[in-house]
Amino acid sequence: RYEAREDFAVVMQPFFRNTLLPLDSNGKPDLSFFAADCFHFSLRGYAEMAMALWNNMLEPVGEKQTYNNFTHDRSKLKCPNPEKPFLSTLRNSGFRSSDLVLDKTEPSVPYWAVIVTAVAGVLVGSL
Numbered sequence: 001r002y003e004a005r006e007d008f009a010v011v012m013q014p015f016f017r018n019t020l021l022p023l024d025s026n027g028k029p030d031l032s033f034f035a036a037d038c039f040h041f042s043l044r045g046y047a048e049m050a051m052a053l054w055n056n057m058l059e060p061v062g063e064k065q066t067y068n069n070f071t072h073d074r075s076k077l078k079c080p081n082p083e084k085p086f087l088s089t090l091r092n093s094g095f096r097s098s099d100l101v102l103d104k105t106e107p108s109v110p111y112w113a114v115i116v117t118a119v120a121g122v123l124v125g126s127l
C-alpha cells in the first residue's frame with residue numbers, strides 16, 4: 001500500500017517472532033523481566049524489547065533479527081553509521097520499487113457473493 005511513496009514507509013519489525021522465555025541460572029523463567037501479573041513486561045523487560053526494536057529498525061529488510069536473547073547487555077545496542085544514517089525500509093535496503101508488485105488486482109470473489117453467503121448463513125443458522 002505504501003511502497004510507491006517517497007515520504008512514508010511501513011516496515012515489519014520481526015524481533016519478537018522467535019523470542020523464547022528468558023531463563024534464570026536455574027533454568028526457570030526469569031521473573032525479573034515480568035511485572036507482578038507475570039504477563040506484562042517489567043521495566044527490565046521493556047528495556048530489552050526497546051533495544052531489540054531499535055536494532056530491528058536499523059537492520060536492512062531481509063536481514064532483520066527475529067529473536068531477542070534477553071542478555072540485558074547495552075553493548076548489543078546498534079547505532080546508525082555514516083554509510084547508513086537512517087532507519088531501514090524496503091527502498092533503502094536495496095529493494096527497488098520496480099521489484100514490488102504495485103498493480104491493482106481484481107478480487108477473486110465478487111463482493112456480492114460475500115453478501116449472499118452471509119445472508120444465507122444467517123438464514124440457515126436461524127432455522
